[in-house]
Amino acid sequence: MTSDSTELQSTRAFWNANPCGVHAAFALQKSQRYAMEPWLPEQLLRIAKLHTSILEVGCGQGVDSIVLCSNMKSGSRYFGIDYSEQSVEVAKANAKSQSSSMNVTPMYATGNAESLDFGDASFQAVYSMGVLHHTARPPVAVSEVLRVLEVGGKAYVVLYRRPSLKVGVAKLLRCFQGALDYIFRTDRCIYHVLRSKSSHSKYFGTMFLECFGVPYMEWYSRDEVSRLFSGFSKVELKTYGPNLGRLNPFGKSETKCGYFWWVEATK
Ligand SMILES: C[S@@+](CC[C@H](N)C(=O)[O-])C[C@H]1O[C@@H](n2cnc3c(N)ncnc32)[C@H](O)[C@@H]1O
Structure with a gap:
């Protein structure tokens, strides 16, 4: 692949x-x-x-x-x-x-x-x-x-x-998750843990998703x-x-x- x-x-x-x-x-x-x-x-x-x-x-x-x-x-x-x-x-x-x-x-x-x-x-x-x-x-x-x-x-x-506040906060949180992923050899660990707690995406606002879940964000x-x-x-x-x-x-x-x-x- x-x-x-x-x-x-x-x-x-x-x-x-x-x-x-x-x-x-x-x-x-x-x-x-x-x-x-x-x-x-x-x-x-x-x-x-x-x-x-x-x-x-x-x-x-x-x-x-x-x-x-x-x-x-x-x-x-x-x-x-x-x-x-x-x-x-x-x-x-x-x-x-x-x-x-x-x-x-x-x-x-x-x-x-x-x-x-x-x-x-x-x-x-x-x-x-x-x-x-x-x-x-x-x-x-x-x-x-x-x-x-x-x-x-x-x-x-x-x-x-x-710069903008919302995206800046999201970028910061993504860096935090990236550090955890690096330490624990995981892939978007916060996203996957929280996502597994609910089967329906309506509980996950855009902010959360874009902080932790979306693969690419520039x-x-x-x-x-x-x-x-x-x-x-x-x-x-x-x-x-x-x-x-x-x-x-x-x-x-x-x-x-x-x-x-x-x-x-x-x-
Ligand atoms: C934030 S949503 C925006 C969707 C829509 N434009 C809107 O404003 O509601 C991002 C969209 O981009 C699509 N997308 C992401 N990467 C893409 C790619 N490489 N080619 C085509 N679509 C892509 C996703 O599937 C998703 O539907």
């Missing part, structure tokens, strides 16, 4: 066991998601109106895909890929349940961000929310995004920001984002979060202390 397939297997196993978002009917998934990320629907509407072919890298359970497909012009094309086949199955079921509200029928497939199964220049836009910092080789994934975009096409990518300074997207002709950055739901004092707007970069990069 190559090291590549080991990396991908741990990624798939983790996200199959812990799909992003709640296990619930679509309406509840959607309301919880946008209560946590109130800035996101506005961006999705803008992307949907601007483009007639969109690839989503890491579509998860497909909530954003349904918002995009409900607002794209009919005759447009949307494709969502994710490395977790369970997430792809939920995305397909969600899309089926919402088919009457969509202008565009979404297509989904299992796929790897680091090796996109699409030809060069095949999309006007690529959207990816909270995914590329979880791949084993983010620079390879970004080069794939660039490859599949048309000249003048746009990438909309959400990445973890450095964060980026402004300069690092610029280097990562250096193959693009233009890169614009905004900051969103913090993730406080209704308590967010910044409401829907951009903030200076969020833990997400919103990267808009033009090929």
Whole structure:
């Protein structure tokens, strides 16, 4: 077995066991998601109106895909890929349940961000929310995004920001677990012990999962984002979060202390 397939297997196993978002009917998934990320629907509407072919890298359970497909012009094309086949199955079921509200029928497939199964220049836009910092080789994934975009096409990518409080705490806790793993020759020991105490992931919030469970988690300074997207002709950055739901004092707007970069990069 190559090291590549080991990396991908741990990624798939983790996200199959812990799909992003709640296990619930679509309406509840959607309301919880946008209560946590109130800035996101506005961006999705803008992307949907601007483009007639969109690839989503890491579509998860497909909530954003349904918002995009409900607002794209009919005759447009949307494709969502994710490395977790369970997430792809939920995305397909969600899309089926919402088919009457969509202008565009979404297509989904299992796929790897680091090796996109699409030809060069095949999309006007690529959207990816909270995914590329979880791949084993983010620079390879970004080069794939660039490859599949048309000249003048746009990438909309959400990445973890450095410095930021939430990700900083998560990184610290991951270091602590890494030290325990080193001493006891284990693999993500805190995650596995706590995970074995419950058979259902609803008891495990994103923070816990990302602290201890997710195989890869990167964060980026402004300069690092610029280097990562250096193959693009233009890169614009905004900051969103913090993730406080209704308590967010910044409401829907951009903030200076969020833990997400919103990267808009033009090929
Ligand atoms: C934090 S979730 C975000 C999902 C979705 N974009 C959302 O915002 O709900 C990260 C997603 O990235 C997917 N993922 C991780 N590594 C991947 C890879 N190499 N290729 C494709 N998808 C990947 C996971 O399966 C998971 O669904």
